[in-house]
Amino acid sequence: MSVRTSRQTVDGLLPSPVPVRFVAEDGTAVQPPAGYPVPADERLLEAYRRMVLGRRFDRQATALTKQGRLAVYPSSRGQEACQIAGVLALREDDWVFPTYRESVALVSRGIDPVEVLTLLRGGWHCGYDPVATRVAPQCTPLATQTIHAVGMAEALRRKGQDGVVMAFIGDGGTSEGDFHEALNYAAVLHAPVVFFVQNNKYAISVPLAKQSAAPALAYKGIGYGIRSEQVDGNDLVAVLSVLTAAVEHARTGGGPFLVEAHTYRMDAHTNADDATRYRETGEVERWESADPLARLETYLRERGLLDPEAVASAHQAAEEFAARVRDEMNADPEMDPFELFDHVFAEPTPQLREQRALLASELTAQED
Amino acid sequence: MSVRTSRQTVDGLLPSPVPVRFVAEDGTAVQPPAGYPVPADERLLEAYRRMVLGRRFDRQATALTKQGRLAVYPSSRGQEACQIAGVLALREDDWVFPTYRESVALVSRGIDPVEVLTLLRGGWHCGYDPVATRVAPQCTPLATQTIHAVGMAEALRRKGQDGVVMAFIGDGGTSEGDFHEALNYAAVLHAPVVFFVQNNKYAISVPLAKQSAAPALAYKGIGYGIRSEQVDGNDLVAVLSVLTAAVEHARTGGGPFLVEAHTYRMDAHTNADDATRYRETGEVERWESADPLARLETYLRERGLLDPEAVASAHQAAEEFAARVRDEMNADPEMDPFELFDHVFAEPTPQLREQRALLASELTAQED
Amino acid sequence: MAAMTMAQALNAALRDALREDERALVFGEDVGPLGGVFRITDGLTKEFGEDRCFDTPLAEAGIVGLAVGMAMGGFRPVVEMQFDAFAYPAFEQIASHVAKLRNRTRGRLSLPMVIRIPYAGGIGGVEHHCDSSEAYYAHTPGLKVVTPATPDDAYWLLRDAIADPDPVIFMEPKRLYWSKGETTLGDRRAAGFGQAAVLREGRDATLIAYGPSIPVALQAAEAAAQDGIALEVVDLRTIVPFDDATVVSSVRKTGRCVVIQEAQGFAGVGAEIAARVQERCFHSLAAPVLRVSGFDIPYPPPMLEHSHLPDVDRVLDAVDRLQFGDEPDVFHLAGEAS
Amino acid sequence: MAAMTMAQALNAALRDALREDERALVFGEDVGPLGGVFRITDGLTKEFGEDRCFDTPLAEAGIVGLAVGMAMGGFRPVVEMQFDAFAYPAFEQIASHVAKLRNRTRGRLSLPMVIRIPYAGGIGGVEHHCDSSEAYYAHTPGLKVVTPATPDDAYWLLRDAIADPDPVIFMEPKRLYWSKGETTLGDRRAAGFGQAAVLREGRDATLIAYGPSIPVALQAAEAAAQDGIALEVVDLRTIVPFDDATVVSSVRKTGRCVVIQEAQGFAGVGAEIAARVQERCFHSLAAPVLRVSGFDIPYPPPMLEHSHLPDVDRVLDAVDRLQFGDEPDVFHLAGEAS
Ligand SMILES: Cc1ncc(C[n+]2csc(CCOP(=O)(O)OP(=O)(O)O)c2C)c(N)n1
Ligand SMILES: Cc1ncc(C[n+]2csc(CCOP(=O)(O)OP(=O)(O)O)c2C)c(N)n1
């Protein structure tokens, strides 16, 4: 009848009762909580440049939907602190398991933007090389990627590598059974994985209050024995500091870590969605004043780390990047229909060869 | 950016740091924790009689497996405090969603023992009438029943009835995604359901330590905003007191409640299992000394509530019950093969009628 | 009679069911204020309140399991799976409970519930949004599997499904959501489940199809008519129960048959149809029953889906191979096609 | 050559694979110290350590998802689902990820993993322990579906499955676990996936079967031989890929065919076989391809399973209906059977 509970372990697992925050909404520094250091100046500046670029890229992608160049685009406007800190906290040899909403994070990770957008333009399902980039395909079936992330983390650990895996997931995704199974497996295996919940307050139209009655999603960790934290997701400094600590915890054998970032999805779920059906514009406007990019900019200026020149050059780089994305996305990709049969198995079965021949005859007939 | 966390709600959801206990292993009363009253004497005596009968029934069922009268039997020996308190805490018009291990609970609920054992003897899948008994079929696919329980609870609430639903589940079952989804749905719907985890330390051969790294399974509730408690599952007084409070909480609009009872499966998983492959006999012996029935008996004697006569009459009733079970189980049930086609749909499809005719011709040919 | 889209017809069916039967309930992901991503539940929360049409937390096993419990408790849930592939998390609930509860309890409990699943492709949807999953359900005893191809059928089959005492998997061909047709919302029509429809009569061969493939079949028949070939088009409407009588009498009349399904072919519903037809019409058949289907590949990206989907040409090619003349059938000489 | 049970052969295959390939891993529920509920993994943890063969928490989507991640990370997981129906919670992981990862990534990632599933009935198992679920997987593009019927095939097909670069659903007919046969554990034999076996030659009709139905087919052939009817028995061994060549050449020779599957019939693997055979052998067929299967009902309770399972008599009845003479086939006159 051994009972493993002790006040100490329990408190060690629970998140801070209020989200960790370094910078107030108006950009002024607040007293940071104990245990989380302020990231180095250079990292913050790097984050700033990436946020500027990320936001510009996101805007460009949304524009491309209007021109019919993208089938669908889930914007992360307003979530840039999470998108950027999520990848900045990782090393190149760490792995990322993203959802469909992580385009900005993936671009920030250095993946070619056209490759990032390939899925969303209707090209091949995953446009980039997951092995070379150490980024799993953008995942649509919600929460399924979290358990893959645990498997990869366990694989890295077994191979004696000190890589860490970051699994991205949304607030809605935490309701799926797979998320539960992933947390439990991670804890039992003591796998080096960070679960990063971007709680952007909506799952398409469903608000958080209909999604969960938990005090905060970060309180889910203790039920698995996972150290957890909650953070102001629109405060880049806080997200980066907490995620860096979480990654370090995982890398140094501390086991999994769960981070909930409180943020907000400024745009509709995707360009195909009509957010006015389920939320008030007033709510959106209130969140404008918590904008993560403006907040970081003010903070960096006030700390004397950012001058107008640096701001201008960040925006200049972002414009150039966006122009390149626009141009490249305007070219139609070459698609080979016979590739449909190439990647079902390493070797096509006789049945697939037969079906390939059928398609060949159809295409020949069409040409005639 | 509203954050709903407050120390108060959080503490209100967390279980007691050690399992609630009223009676020590040697049967002496310990200082009961605040908030949980000692159940009335008559209820404790009733519980005692039922535990005696339940244990005898369980022993009889195990014996029936040896005589080939049961296909399989999952014993709950050692878990009687949970089995009995689980149903004693409920009203007749409350619903039970049991697993395959709840035979003793179901018998205690008043279901005909042969009907309880019908599934396990290889007769029709569910031997009793779930509507009349308000007991869902014994459920094998783990954790799936917990979400049905939420649906039933929600149905009762909507119909304006004050019934409560108790969902039984094992420690292993808590790892399944459905358990997570059930807890979350219950909390969001504020459904009158009690999740009762009998943590008997094993899921077949897998010990708790490989199942979960949580401080205790009761710590899972907070992640859903569900009030939770942990209890010494071999202390009938404690289990009954806590479950009664949990049921009352649910009945009076308090929403769902999660109770973890720390207990132990004395026998193998089923008669088909060989527990010596995965656990030491020493461990089993240690748990013998925590036996729930002996403990309650000592406690009741010491409190002067139980005399040798009452003990003898409880055992006498149990013997008679077991004899009846043995006799009735020795008769072969009548099975009508054509019933196979009767309960697929309310009306058989033309295809099923055709197949029924095929079987009829086969059976006729066999008779010839 | 009113002309409406299939989406509108489905919406009307839900609305009328909620109005007429207070046990009916609609729930799922985004079905409330948003009205569902395809707007099939548009306006229901507004008209009937949050109690009758509500959003659930995001968990499909949860949705289906909740429906099971509520149906046990006397309600008639109509739940929506947002897309075909997103019903897979509910597969255990569907296969082990929804399909079996009546059977397990010898009919003491039944599950009058409907699981609506928008399915199949042709709308440029990205991966996981275009699976044809009907065969998984059709192969599971205890489930009725229904799929309309016209707005009128959509309305009435959904009404029938909600009224049915047993669980119904209601597969909505999402590319037909915006197709229009005359719809009778008035008196309940006679045909219920297990009644296929002969959508076009013909004497030369029978096309058997359902759901998303019906317009393809009708267009193929139209095109064949130009060449003097009269194709009969049978729309199954319900896969389970299956209407052997209509199918068999058509094929016995025409002597030739092509089965069309959008799903990958292997072990799909089309295989069942072909197997049944040759079992029952062997001596009427002048040629093998041929199947036209999607390839045995994961659903392709939007830019390639036109190569995958069975289209009029693929159907007509199959019709050509029905041995009206003496040419050998090159594609079914096993192993000989490269 | 050694005589062993199928269970022992499977155990030997896992053992040899773990020995020869350090990337191979075994995990699942109770596969560690217990050795699995069927003892297929008996002794592996002891011999190879907890790292190579381990128990997971009780969650099937978790098991399969973990295998996906570990396979992406360079391992070759061989996972066990405890029983057929308990693989359903993993259905989304299997259908949306296991089957598709190679395709989604244009071959940059592949999943050399094996999902072992004890399936089908005949062992007196209570509900949910005897489902025949092979068709669900066979219908899902991207999965290879393998099912041995002899200890020797069990050994080699499992070795092949573990060596395969693609995910394999390895269906183990649990009632054959204790059947014995000669097994060659030595040099790798030639036949790989996609090679059916002609287990018995005959000229009058072909029985096509797989997995649990093979002994039934062989016994039926034996019984028919007494009556002077020579039945050829084909064991598919792998459902995907399918061996058209062997099947077709047998049926073209015999001109008659009965397909046997234990699963419920509707839209099962047997439907696919029947459809393929009539497509390819139409002019060789003297009678329709008939199917013998379980009924379209949830798997029955143990006391009734014998009524459900296709047995020798049901097979011989079908053979009788292959129109060797002139009697009409009463069971396939649609609607006419009561
Ligand atoms: C298993 C599954 N069910 C449903 C969907 C459809 N769907 C796509 S995104 C989405 C909402 C997800 O919300 P959340 O997890 O909060 O992430 P966000 O989109 O807000 O980033 C839904 C329901 C899906 N992709 N997968
Ligand atoms: C979904 C599912 N997976 C696997 C099984 C096989 N199985 C039956 S009982 C069991 C162990 C359950 O352990 P626990 O939940 O602790 O309950 P206990 O048997 O100890 O009462 C397993 C793995 C099952 N019944 N359902």
Ligand SMILES: [Mg+2]
């Ligand atoms: Mg969200």
Ligand SMILES: [Mg+2]
């Ligand atoms: Mg247990």
